[in-house]
Amino acid sequence: MKSYLQAILAIAHKDLAAEIRSRELVSAMLVFSLLVVLIFNFALDLDKSARENVAAGVLWVTFTFAGTLGLNRTFAAEKDRGSLDGLLLAPVDRTAIYFGKLISTLVFMLLVEAVVLPVFTVLYGISLFNILLFGVILLGTFGYGGVGTLLACMAAQTRTRDVMLPILLFPVTVPVMLGAVRASTGILANAEWGEILTWINILVVYDVIFVAVAVMVFDYLIEE
Amino acid sequence: MSSSTPKPLQILNIVSILMFIISLGLVFFYAPREAVMGEAQRIFYYHVPSAWLSFVAFGVTLIAGIAYLRTSDHRWDRLGIASVEVGIVFAVMALLSGMLWARPIWNTWWTWDPRLTTYTILLLIYFAYLMLRQGIEDPDKRARFGSVYGIVGFISVPITYFSIYLWRTIHPAVFGRNESETKMSMEPQMLQTFIFCNIFFMVVFVTLLWHRFRLESNTARVEELRMKASNA
Amino acid sequence: MFTQTPDTSWYMIVGYIVFITLPTLFIVSMIWRHRNLMKDEEMIKNLLEDEKK
Numbered sequence: 143m144k145s146y147l148q149a150i151l152a153i154a155h156k157d158l159a160a161e162i163r164s165r166e167l168v169s170a171m172l173v174f175s176l177l178v179v180l181i182f183n184f185a186l187d188l189d190k191s192a193r194e195n196v197a198a199g200v201l202w203v204t205f206t207f208a209g210t211l212g213l214n215r216t217f218a219a220e221k222d223r224g225s226l227d228g229l230l231l232a233p234v235d236r237t238a239i240y241f242g243k244l245i246s247t248l249v250f251m252l253l254v255e256a257v258v259l260p261v262f263t264v265l266y267g268i269s270l271f272n273i274l275l276f277g278v279i280l281l282g283t284f285g286y287g288g289v290g291t292l293l294a295c296m297a298a299q300t301r302t303r304d305v306m307l308p309i310l311l312f313p314v315t316v317p318v319m320l321g322a323v324r325a326s327t328g329i330l331a332n333a334e335w336g337e338i339l340t341w342i343n344i345l346v347v348y349d350v351i352f353v354a355v356a357v358m359v360f361d362y363l364i365e366e
Numbered sequence: 367m368s369s370s371t372p373k374p375l376q377i378l379n380i381v382s383i384l385m386f387i388i389s390l391g392l393v394f395f396y397a398p399r400e401a402v403m404g405e406a407q408r409i410f411y412y413h414v415p416s417a418w419l420s421f422v423a424f425g426v427t428l429i430a431g432i433a434y435l436r437t438s439d440h441r442w443d444r445l446g447i448a449s450v451e452v453g454i455v456f457a458v459m460a461l462l463s464g465m466l467w468a469r470p471i472w473n474t475w476w477t478w479d480p481r482l483t484t485y486t487i488l489l490l491i492y493f494a495y496l497m498l499r500q501g502i503e504d505p506d507k508r509a510r511f512g513s514v515y516g517i518v519g520f521i522s523v524p525i526t527y528f529s530i531y532l533w534r535t536i537h538p539a540v541f542g543r544n545e546s547e548t549k550m551s552m553e554p555q556m557l558q559t560f561i562f563c564n565i566f567f568m569v570v571f572v573t574l575l576w577h578r579f580r581l582e583s584n585t586a587r588v589e590e591l592r593m594k595a596s597n598a
Numbered sequence: 599m600f601t602q603t604p605d606t607s608w609y610m611i612v613g614y615i616v617f618i619t620l621p622t623l624f625i626v627s628m629i630w631r632h633r634n635l636m637k638d639e640e641m642i643k644n645l646l647e648d649e650k651k
Contacts, residue, residue: 299502299511302497309494313487314491314518317529351525352521352522359435363511390614408610409610409613412617413613455620455621466616470606574624578628581628
């Protein structure tokens, strides 16, 4: 058990250390996120009341798009360097690779979200600093990253790679998107607690089911 | 197709064609015209079975996926891909015919109701399934990835449906469905026609699935031969 | 009161055209793929024969 946890942390640590050195991925995700936020503002030509209505939607579209950017790199980089084979030789359970990759993806996504939130607050004039909203963001990001890590591992091994991931991922993550957007909208609009809770429940159920399924099937994706 | 077509499949072919002709006769000449909706109601006799059989098809893919991962027997994977293709044909049929029915009855081609929305997402999942398989050359890997996506995709469907259902009940649809429009009075001839069409579609489903499975087996055989030729 | 049944036959006709066209296209595509496959098989078999000689 201890060595299993160590393996997970070692994999996550390896990715994070590489990122601290190069800062390639997170900076790309950040710039991309800010662009999406700006583009939405132009495209929807938002006035004050409209901004309040669409804020949660824009926020989550930004997160998911930035997320695909990060997810695409997690396994593609290993594939390019040929270091996936090295990982496979390590005498640990394969699911440790899944959790290690999941952790590094989550750290990248949460970092980007931590920067986007204050910028969004300033640009859209809506305070997003709400502990409940942070909880929803955490749950949504976890579900999205959980399925995303699984499917990114698949996409990285296909011919079309980067193009493949969103096509595989978006239709399967509709409940996460819907749940996260509805819960966030409810929180921002001070809706009734019961209504918000329903959506949080959906997020929790989704997260539990899909991470469990991902763990069960992950082995089959890296058999060589 | 080829001369080696097994006897049961030959019988299924003939039964399918006969049932097709009989079902058209029942739909157009035996079943009476529905008073409220008019002729468009006749779409329903083919629409409903194609919709539920597409679910059966994708369910078969789920089961075949699990079975393949457990046994590594490629026949399961062939069944999986065969079932996805047949399922997509049925699903597109159900979707298009549903729109053709909705236009005169609900006065719109499209509504964001849970069933319709989920169904469209479902269809996109299986298009993604086909694209995924196309992007992988190694047959073992293709089978494993296809199985995994067939499982993940099908499991997401009930949660998607439930979340969209909640979304729609909290935010009611722009126009309400009139009760008298959705409930139709089923006369005995209508019910008989409907039941017959359902059986007909089950037979067609099995027939098409079997043909598609055979095609996939042949493809695998030729693929193997090609490998042998390129290695020689 | 007598309520008139709307004339919706056009939708029904298009609907059944869809029901008939789509499976037909699928069957044609299967036959087409099968033909190509048989051609390929023939070709590869000939190739293997030639190599043996």
